[in-house]
Amino acid sequence: MSGRHILITGASGGIGAALARHYARPGVALVLVARHAGRLGAVAEACRERGAQVSALTLDVRESEALADLIARFDAERPIDTVIANAGVESSLGREGQAELLSDALAQIRTNFEGAVATVLPLLDPMRARGAGRVVLVASLAGRMPLPDQPTYSATKAGLIAFGEALRPVLAARGVSLTVACPGFVATGMSRDYGGWRPLEWSAERAAAAIAAAADRGARGIAFPWPLVALVGLGRCVPARLREWVLRLFFVADIRRGAPSTRVGGMVRVEGESVHR
Ligand SMILES: NC(=O)c1ccc[n+]([C@@H]2O[C@H](COP(=O)([O-])OP(=O)(O)OC[C@H]3O[C@@H](n4cnc5c(N)ncnc54)[C@H](OP(=O)(O)O)[C@@H]3O)[C@@H](O)[C@H]2O)c1
Numbered sequence: 001m002s003g004r005h006i007l008i009t010g011a012s013g014g015i016g017a018a019l020a021r022h023y024a025r026p027g028v029a030l031v032l033v034a035r036h037a038g039r040l041g042a043v044a045e046a047c048r049e050r051g052a053q054v055s056a057l058t059l060d061v062r063e064s065e066a067l068a069d070l071i072a073r074f075d076a077e078r079p080i081d082t083v084i085a086n087a088g089v090e091s092s093l094g095r096e097g098q099a100e101l102l103s104d105a106l107a108q109i110r111t112n113f114e115g116a117v118a119t120v121l122p123l124l125d126p127m128r129a130r131g132a133g134r135v136v137l138v139a140s141l142a143g144r145m146p147l148p149d150q151p152t153y154s155a156t157k158a159g160l161i162a163f164g165e166a167l168r169p170v171l172a173a174r175g176v177s178l179t180v181a182c183p184g185f186v187a188t189g190m191s192r193d194y195g196g197w198r199p200l201e202w203s204a205e206r207a208a209a210a211i212a213a214a215a216d217r218g219a220r221g222i223a224f225p226w227p228l229v230a231l232v233g234l235g236r237c238v239p240a241r242l243r244e245w246v247l248r249l250f251f252v253a254d255i256r257r258g259a260p261s262t263r264v265g266g267m268v269r270v271e272g273e274s275v276h277r
Contacts, residue, residue, distance in 0.1 A: 005080045007031040007071065009061055009119050010087030012039035014188030015138065018208035019084060020044075026051035031074055033057045033067075033119075034087065061087045061115030062107075072122040079130060082215060083123050085116035085160075086138040090153040090190055105152040112156035117163065124167070128174040135171065135178045136215045137164045141223060144182060145232040148244075148251045157182075168220065177218030181211045184228040197250065200225045 006023050010016035012034030020032055024047035032047070034040045037058045044056040055074070061067055074080060089111045091104040120135050127133030142150060143157030164180040171178050185191055185198035186207045202210075202225060214222035223229045235243050 003027055004082065005029045005031070005078050006082040006084070007033070007074065007080050007119070007123075008084045008086055009033040009115065010138075011043055012036050013043075014190060015183070015186055015204050015207050015211070016084070016086040017043045018204040019086065019212060020047050021050070022205075022208045022212050024048075024050035024052035024054075029053040029055075029078065031055045031057065031071075031080070033059050033061065035060050061119060062110040064110075064114050064118035067115070068118045068122045071119065072126075075123055075126050079126065080123055081132065082134040082136065083120055084136040084138065084211075084215070085119040086136075087115055087119075088112045088138065088156075088190070090150060090194065092149045092153075092194070093151075100152055108152045108156050112153070113159045113163075116160055124171065124176070127176045128171065131175040133171075133176040134215050134218065135164075135167075135176065136181060136211065137161075137178070138181045138183070138211070139164070141182045141184045141228060141232055144223075145235055145247075148247050164221075177215075177220075179211075179215045179219050180221040181214065182221065182223035182229075183207050183211075184223075184225050200228055 004023070004027070006028065008016050008019050008030065011020045011032035016034070020030055020043055023030060030047055030052050032040060032044055032054060035058065040056050040058060044054040047054045057070065059067055059070070071080075071083075089108055091100055091108060093100060116137055120137070123133065123135070127135070137160050139160040140153075140157040142154040143159075143161045146154035146158065161180055161182070164178050168178040183202070185201040186204055187201050188204050191198055191201065207224070210222055210224055235246070
């Protein structure tokens with residue numbers, strides 16, 4: 001661990017903050033990125049108390065070109081050995097199945113996909129040149145099994161999985177590992193906003209420890225919890241008609257009944273633009 005330089009986006013709360021605390025110790029330098037200075041500052045302080053050196057960057061990952069430039073400059077000053085593209089937002093359909101607002105959909109595409117690409121891209125060639133490095137993309141099981149009430153979110157995560165799988169062989173040939181993390185439900189602000197059924201939810205600390213362990217051993221991927229992973233795998237093998245019937249049963253039951261739903265509340269957690277329906 002010692003002597004490491006680790007960059008984590010979405011580090012002001014949830015899984016990202018838990019990852020930051022997990023890695024924080026003497027000899028480790030952390031670059032933490034998020035939009036909310038207060039929350040990010042508190043995480044940075046907790047990491048410093050554990051002995052880490054911390055740079056807290058109050059940045060929106062949707063400012064992708066500025067983000068990429070800054071990350072390249074950090075890397076030039078001191079090589080980053082692990083980059084974790086974790087920042088993400090989600091929204092759902094409206095209470096009666098109405099489509100997401102375009103602004104919600106774009107916020108997810110730009111944060112979850114564009115932001116993640118801009119986070120890792122500037123580091124790929126420098127890591128390949130050094131013959132070492134760890135790249136981590138925090139996707140979701142929703143990328144493997146798209147959720148009917150979260151079409152854009154699921155698509156951004158599926159895109160991230162494809163991006164990682166495409167990159168992995170080229171990076172591996174030069175000693176750089178790429179780990180795609182596919183969590184199920186994790187108890188964070190995002191998960192609470194979802195408001196619906198969250199089977200087998202893990203704590204943020206447990207999720208962070210699992211993701212960090214997978215990254216540190218250079219694993220191709222990590223997905224949890226295993227019963228949901230198994231269900232998702234099984235779901236991919238059955239006829240689409242059956243899969244859709246089961247998904248409808250679990251995720252759009254309220255829409256079918258036309259009843260107000262607690263399962264599908266639309267919200268994107270972006271300050272000043274949050275939308276509740
Ligand atoms: N929780 C789950 O059940 C679950 C399941 C599967 C996958 N995931 C994925 O895990 C990752 C972390 O989610 P979480 O559950 O920890 O959610 P969270 O508690 O809401 O944390 C999201 C983090 O992303 C940051 N963020 C959001 N938009 C940003 C932007 N435009 N620029 C910079 N930072 C931004 C937030 O900080 P600011 O608000 O301060 O910017 C926050 O630190 C996400 O990619 C999510 O999709 C979560």
